[in-house]
Amino acid sequence: MHNFTPIASLAGGILIGLSASAMLLMEGKIAGISGIFAGLLRPAKRDLLWKACFAAGLIAGGLLLKIALPTAFDFGIVRPYGALIAAGLLVGFGTRLGNGCTSGHGVCGISRLSARSIVATCIFIASGAIVVYLVNHTLGGAQ
Amino acid sequence: MKSALISFLSGVVFALGLGISGMTRPIKVIGFLDFLGAWDASLAFVMLGAIAVYFVAHRISRTMRSPILAAEFSIPRRADIDARLIVGAALFGAGWGLGGFCPGPAITSLASGAAPVAVFVAAMAAGVYLHGWWAAARETKAQSETASIAAAAADA
Numbered sequence: 001m002h003n004f005t006p007i008a009s010l011a012g013g014i015l016i017g018l019s020a021s022a023m024l025l026m027e028g029k030i031a032g033i034s035g036i037f038a039g040l041l042r043p044a045k046r047d048l049l050w051k052a053c054f055a056a057g058l059i060a061g062g063l064l065l066k067i068a069l070p071t072a073f074d075f076g077i078v079r080p081y082g083a084l085i086a087a088g089l090l091v092g093f094g095t096r097l098g099n100g101c102t103s104g105h106g107v108c109g110i111s112r113l114s115a116r117s118i119v120a121t122c123i124f125i126a127s128g129a130i131v132v133y134l135v136n137h138t139l140g141g142a143q
Numbered sequence: 144m145k146s147a148l149i150s151f152l153s154g155v156v157f158a159l160g161l162g163i164s165g166m167t168r169p170i171k172v173i174g175f176l177d178f179l180g181a182w183d184a185s186l187a188f189v190m191l192g193a194i195a196v197y198f199v200a201h202r203i204s205r206t207m208r209s210p211i212l213a214a215e216f217s218i219p220r221r222a223d224i225d226a227r228l229i230v231g232a233a234l235f236g237a238g239w240g241l242g243g244f245c246p247g248p249a250i251t252s253l254a255s256g257a258a259p260v261a262v263f264v265a266a267m268a269a270g271v272y273l274h275g276w277w278a279a280a281r282e283t284k285a286q287s288e289t290a291s292i293a294a295a296a297a298d299a
Contacts, residue, residue, distance in 0.1 A: 003170070003171065003174055003183045003185070004183055004184060004185055005165055005171075005185045006184070006185060006188045008163055008164060008165065008185075009164045009165055009185040009186060009187075009188035009189045009192070010164075010188040010189070010191060010192040011163055011164070011192065012159075012160045012161065012162070012163035012164020012165065012166065012189055012192070013160065013164055013188060013189035013190060013191060013192025013193040013194075013196075014160070014192040014193070014195075014196055015156055015157070015159055015160030015163065015164075016157055016160035016161065016164070016189065016192070016193040017160075017192060017193035017194065017195065017196025017197045017200070018156060018160075018196055019153040019154070019156040019157035019160060020153075020157070020193065020196075020197050020200070021196055021197055021199075021200030022149060022152075022153045022156075023149075023150070023153050024197070024200050024201065024204050024210070024216075025200055025203060025204055025207070025210060025211060026146070026149050026210055026211045026212045026213075027146055027149060027150065027210055027211075027212050027213050028204075028209065028210035028213045028214075028215055028216035028217050028218075029213075029217055030217070030218065030219065031153065031157065033157075033245075033246040033247035033250065034235075034246045037246050037250065037267070037268075037271065038271045041268055041271050041272065042271070042272075042275055049146075049147055049150075050146060050147065050150040051150075053147045053148075053150035053151040053154065054150045054151065054153060054154040054157075055154060055250060056151055056154060057150065057151040057152060057153060057154020057155040057156075057157070057158065058154045058155075058157060058158045058247065058250045058251045059154075059158075059250065059251070059253055059254050060151070060154070060155050060158070060254075061154060061155040061156070061157065061158020061159050061161075061162070061251060061254075062158050062162070062167075062250075062251040062252060062253060062254025062255065063254045064155065064158070064159065065158065065159065065162035065167070065251070065254065066254055066255060069162055069163065072161075072162030072163070072167045072168070073162075073167060073168075073252060073255035073257065074168060074170075075167075075168055075169050075170065075243070075252075075257070075259075076168050076169060076170025076171070077169045077170045077173055077243055078169065078257075078259050079169075079241065079242055079243065079259075081259065081262055083241055083242065084242050084259055084262050084263045084266065085262060085263075085266040086238070086241060086266075087238040087239075087241040087242025087243075087244070087263060087266070088238065088242065088249075088262070088263040088264065088265065088266025088267040088268075088269070088270060089238070089266050089267070089269060089270040089273065090234050090235065090237050090238025090241065090270065091235055091238035091239060091242070091244070091245065091246065091249075091263075091267050091270060092238075092266065092267040092268060092269060092270020092271040092272075092273070092274065093231075093234060093270040093271070093273050093274045093277075094230075094231045094232065094233070094234030094235030094236070094237070094238060094270070095231065095235045095246060095271075096231070096270075096271055096274035096275070096278075097227050097230060097231030097234065097274060098227065098228050098229075098230070098231020098232040098234070098235055099219070099227075099228065099231065101235060101245050101246050101247070102166075102239075102245045102246075102247065103157075103245075103246075103247055105232070106190060107190065107193040107194060107197055108197060108201075109219075110190075110194055111193075111194045111197035111198040111200075111201050112201050112218070114219070114222075115222055115224060116219075116221060116222065116223070116224055116228055119224050119228065119229070119232070120228055120229075120231075120232040121232075123229060123232035123233050123236060124232040124233070124235050124236030124239060125176070125236060126236065127232070127233040127234075127235075127236030127237050127240065128176040128236040128237065128239045128240030129176045129177070129178050129236075129240065130237075130240070131176075131236070131237045131240030131241050132173050132176040132177050132180075132240045133177070133178075133179055133180075135240070135241065136173075136177055136180055137179065137180065
């Protein structure tokens with residue numbers, strides 16, 4: 001585990017938790033990014049403002065990272081375009097069908113002890129692991 | 144106005160958390176999902192940190208009548224585990240493992256200006272629309288079936 005970064009990852013996780021907590025306690029909203037993204041693409045008047053502001057904040061935060069922590073965008077592995085397109089379609093379709101992603105199910109849902117979110121998180125980690133196994137160990141495409 | 148600012152700042156903090164934790168780097172994500180290879184357990188610590196904080200926030204929210212800046216909590220209440228949840232999570236996980244990006248890090252990484260991220264996000268948007276069409280088509284089909292059953296019942 002030469003890349004193991006438990007302290008940075010824990011610290012980043014705490015920031016993610018604080019952000020999601022602020023959305024819950026101040027605004028009563030679940031900080032689920034796939035729902036926010038879809039809400040901007042298929043806008044419903046009711047939730048458009050906070051979703052647009054949150055998404056703008058993500059990009060602004062990304063710009064801050066670009067200046068202050070450029071290594072955050074050392075992707076390390078960049079799949080070919082065909083694979084990225086397939087991956088994006090799967091992520092977009094799958095998160096709508098399953099009502100959430102790593103943030104909504106993996107963080108907010110698990111913390112609420114939601115059975116749906118616990119099941120969803122186990123499944124998406126398992127299916128992700130299967131795909132990584134197939135790509136890295138049978139197709140030999142580790143990098 | 145205050146609510147818009149809080150949403151924006153929460154987005155900023157969320158993005159910083161993703162960047163600091165390693166979630167914006169597919170090599171970390173794929174390393175975490177590579178249980179049978181050189182497993183990188185770091186992302187388990189992201190979940191640990193985030194869940195520890197949010198668990199407390201959720202407990203606090205249950206003692207509040209309403210959130211500070213809004214009239215009510217908008218919290219999902221569903222408890223049923225249906226096929227859509229299972230299939231949806233499986234498809235999402237497959238895409239996550241294939242590309243190394245989930246929605247939050249992908250949107251945050253748009254700021255890097257890297258073309259592959261933009262392509263991934265565009266495909267993700269297409270996936271959302273594809274689901275919208277699919278869901279609408281299913282609903283129309285279900286409605287016309289219900290209608291034809293009703294018509295048949297009326298004939299009889």
